[in-house]
Amino acid sequence: MCLPNATPAAYAYLMVTSIGEQLANIRRRRGLSQRELATLSEVSLSLVQKLEQGVVSDTSLETAHKLARALRVPTSKLVLTHDEDDADETTVADWEEVRRALRTPTPYDGDGEPEGGAVMGLLGEAVGLQGRDQYSRLRPLLPKLLRGADALAEHASEGRALRFQALHITAWLLIQTRQFAEAELALDRAEDDATERLQLAALANSRCWLLLRRGRLPETRELAAQWVDELAPVLGKASPDELATWGSFQLRTAAACVRDNRPGEADDAMRLAQSAAVALGRETSVKADSVRTFGPVTVELKRAEMRAVQHRPDDVLDIASRITLTPAVTSSNKNRHMLDVASAFAAKKEDTAAVDVLRNVRSSSPEWLPNQRYARDIMGGIVRRRRTLTPEMREMADLVGVPM
Structure with a gap:
């Protein structure tokens, strides 16, 4: 069984294209000066000039989106790709044993068959730790889980299903920690063990997230559309798993x-x-997909995210005021929503409120927050705008890696 159009070319990444020449061409076609574009887009005149002159060859996806909105073109018309930063050296070193276990499966050399119960126990522990964003405890566990699942897959019928889940949760964590090439490898390996349509759909959903984090917007849209058509549920007849996946x-x-x-x-x-x-x-949790849920609250969280992308902070805060974050919602979705709330406060120049939200996220998920480029962008904007920073602001800027 294969993913729709699951050829290597389907996921090949386009070469990064400089924004400057295209930006200048479209701006002139719209009859705008650089200053007028800067005003309409709320991007500094200096940055517009540097982009068009080639002094700066790339910019954040958020800035490209602002420019595209002002020019009334798709963001991908300005930039074909925009990679979020890969993991830093410390993260790469911390996760090396996981990466090694993923890259080099170890053949089983024990007596008899490996213990399926032990592998299932490791998997259950990993799912629980992932749900609580406890990466430091996951790192030493994942190599054992991956090697145990590899061994079991060679000797027991349930081994492939367990290895699928082990590889999928590993891929999810590698995306979360910005280790994108290894995440793609984990997804590719998991695809080999997928035997059901909803398993393949779970991998495609994670692949959409990977593409989205790397700024591959047309590819994300195309892959998601393929699966929307593939699943096409009949409301009233589809199973909860099918509805949630669609x-x-x-x-x-x-x-x-x-x-x-x-x-x-x-x-x-x-x-x-x-x-x-x-x-x-x-x-609803989908049996084939242990890393995400779907339902009314998740939809509202994503609605707030859309309004944040569209730079509508009042709408974000209004939606947030009406959401009840139930325990069924995944930690990553809750945390991502709180970053949208922090971004909305920062956009309204309510910097203390924004930092308070970030501090609450740090309190609940201290290992999740430093991996978020979004948090760094929020704090970076606050740091650049203010003449003086409170101790809490300085501490948060250091935590999320705002450049000095």
């Missing part, structure tokens, strides 16, 4: 479209996601 791909579609300055398509996808959430009536 709804999750609608959210991926919306996320890619709103970042690519396609608001109408994004709203259409959100309406369809909402219909699936209403049909489910609650947050």
Whole structure:
């Protein structure tokens, strides 16, 4: 069984294209001066000039989106790709044993068959730690889990299913910690063990997230659309797992479209996601996908995320005020939503409130926050704008890696 159009070329990354020449061409076609574009986009005139002159060859996806909105073109018209920063040297070193176990499966050399119960126990522990963002405890556990799953897959019928789950959760964690090439390898390996359509869908959903984090907006949209068509549930007849999976791909579609300055398509996808959430009536975990849930609350969190991307901070805070974060919602979705709230406060120049939100995220998920480029961008904006920083602001800027 294969993913729709799952050829290596389907996931090949386009070469990074400089934004400057395209930006200048489209700006002139729109009859705008550099100063007028800077005003419309709320991007500094200095940066617009440096981009067009080639002094700066790349910029953040958020800045590209602002420029694209002002020019009324898709973001991908300005930049074909934009990679989020890869993991830093410390993260790479910390995760080396996991990477080695992923790259070089170890043949089983024990007597008799490996213990399936032991591997299942490791997997259950890993799922629990992942749900609580406890990366330091996951790192020494994952190599044991991956090697045990490899051994079991050679000797027991249930081994491939366990290895699928082990590889998928590993891929998810590698994406979360910005180890993108290794995450792709884990997804590729997991695909070999997938025997059911919803397992393949779970991998495609994670691959959409990987593409999205790397700024591959057209590719994300295309892959999500393939799976929306592949699953195509009949409301009233589809199983909860099918509805939740289909709804999750609608959210991926919306996320890619709103970042690519396609608001109408994004709203259409959100309406369809909402219909699936209403049909489910609650947050739902999919058996084949241990790393995410889908339901009414998740849809509202993603709606707030869309408004954050569209630079509508009042809408973000209004949606946030009406959301009840139930225990069924994944920690990563809750945390990501709180970054949207912090970003909204920062956009309104309520910097103390923004930092307080970030401090709350640090308190609940101290190992998750430093891996978020979004948090660094929020604090970077605060640092650049203010003449003086409070001790809490300085501490947070250091934690998320704002350059000195």
